Amino acid sequence: MEKVKIYVNGKEYKNIFTRVIWSGAIHGTARKLEVEYLGDIITNIGDEIIFSYEEEKLFYGKVFQHSRKGETEIKSFYAYDNSIYLNKNNFVKNFFQKKPSEILKEICGELNLKVGKIPKDEVTCTYPAIDRSGYEIILNAYTIQHRKNKKIYSIVSNEQAIDIVEQDTYTDVLLTSVDNISTSSYEESIENMINQIVIYKVEKEKQQILNKAENAEDKKKFGLFQQVMEYEKDVDNIANAKDMLKSVEKSARIYCLGNILIQAGYNIGIQEPHTGLVGSFLVKSDMHIFEGETYFCSIELAFENVMDKVQFENKEKAKKNKKKKGKKVKKKDKIDELFPEGWDKKK
Structure with a gap:
């Protein structure tokens, strides 16, 4: 693994790794780095990690777990990029006529996360968010914008900053059964159909x-x-x-030679006539595996580019226990206690 380098709190390590997996997926999954290595322990929980391949830095993250096996000399750790903090932190918020970018900056500000590239605001948002993760809150704001312009947004971490990216971006990658595809599979299912x-x-x-x-x-x-x-x-x-509505679900997996441009949320070209996979496809999930001197990818493809969405409780629905004169009422739910009637009319 001469081309693989990992920096732990700024200190460079190479030629000690037996297996490195760098992976990610669309729909709210933080990118993850899993590492197995020989020799002395090189990490502690919380250490800052940078992963590079061929001198290009691909991953910035923090160690969440490390371990060792008693019967072998192999040690291991895994790290997540900083978008994991959007999933690991829940909030109590009420937003009134806020732009999506304002909501993004408020949540990231409380988590000390940098904000990177973001799209132009086209809507304002008014909604309460009770016990919702930072990811869900930001996603809901851009779901509201999606309903207006039909663009599909993803929340990702690039170089330690949180970006809101529009899917359907193409990369300069063409996979073919002749050049770089080892195996492929395709299947269809109505298990999750809604018609x-x-x-x-x-x-x-x-x-x-x-x-x-x-x-x-x-x-x-x-x-x-x-x-x-x-x-x-x-x-x-x-x-x-x-x-x-959900029609027939189509799924496909490809096992191919490694290419760092293959990442979830981007479109790649494929020519694999044996399974009928010919055209442009969105990468749903990617796993890059570095082992010995080999580097290969396992990819899941998406056939529909659908916005990841989250359902927030409707404010009107939350008011169903409003007091009625002369009648016994149930205890108010937590939304009514936190956001009294009329809060969204105030300026």
């Missing part, structure tokens, strides 16, 4: 069916797979219901 969404509304403690969105072709071919969605004011409920 009808019923939109309902609760008014005066009565449920009312308002509308529905469906995939008529899938219903006819595979039978009914139905979910329900509560009506929300001031949003395009039909469009959101259509976003929830």
Whole structure:
């Protein structure tokens, strides 16, 4: 592993590693570095890690675990990049007419995380966030923007800064069965199919069916797979219901020669006629494995580029236990206690 170097608190190590795995995925997964090595222990929990390959620094992170096996001389550790702190910290927040970038900067500021490249703000956001992770809170803000412009955003860490990147970015990578693909597989499934969404509304403690969105072709071919969605004011409920529909899930995996440009969230070109994988595909997850003098990748491909979304509790729904004169009421839930009625009308 002459080309692999790892820096621990600034100190360089090389030629002691038996196996290094650098991996990541779309939809909120922090990038991870897993390392096995020989010799003296080189890490402590919390140490700063930099991983480089061919003199290019690919990963900045912090050690979360290290271990040793008694029957061997092999030691190991793993580290995450700093986007892990967005997943590991929950908040109590109420946002009123805040831009997505303002929400991002507020959360990152409290976690001492740098903010890097971000898209132009196109919406304002008003919502409470109770016991939600930093990742979920930021994601919800950019989901609101996604509903307006239909662009698909991911939250990633690049060079120790939190970036909001638009998916569908192409890299200069072409994988072929002739040159660099070792094995490939392709499968289809209806295990998670949703082909009808019923939109309902609760008014005066009565449920009312308002509308529905469906995939008529899938219903006819595979039978009914139905979910329900509560009506929300001031949003395009039909469009959101259509976003929830899931057709036949297609998945593919490729095992190929290593290339550092292959990373989750980016599109690559593939020509593999045996499985029918020909065209441009989004990398859903990537695993780069360095072992001995070999470097190879295991890749999962996505066939639909879908925005990762999180469902926040509706403020109106949280008010269902509002006091009524002359009637016994239940204890207020925590949203009402933290955000009294009318909080979102104040300026």
